[in-house]
Amino acid sequence: MIEVTVKIINQAGLHTRPAATIVKLASKYQCDFFISRDGLNINGKSIIGVMTMAAAMGSELTLSFDGPDEKAASQEIIDYFNRGFDEL
Secondary structure (H helix, E strand, O other), X not given: OEEEEEXXXXXXXXXXXXXXXXXXXXXXXXXXXXXXXXXXXXXXXXXXXXXXXXXOOOOEEEEEEEOOOHHHHHHHHHHHHHOHHHOO
């Protein structure tokens, strides 16, 4: 299991476009993917789940990956967060 804390660095936060991209990226992999924040733990492969995070700039989220391709999934998704959802 891989667990990493990431910070939302783009000004608009985790809005619809990056949420959809995260779900699309996560769906390519077999591993389970969860996002946690302030006691809320959601399935990262669910657009409704990701949208409920309502994470603004500066929010910290914990990403958890568990499964056979967890390393590849974590690298791609963490990189997307670190690029500010390609909005910087």
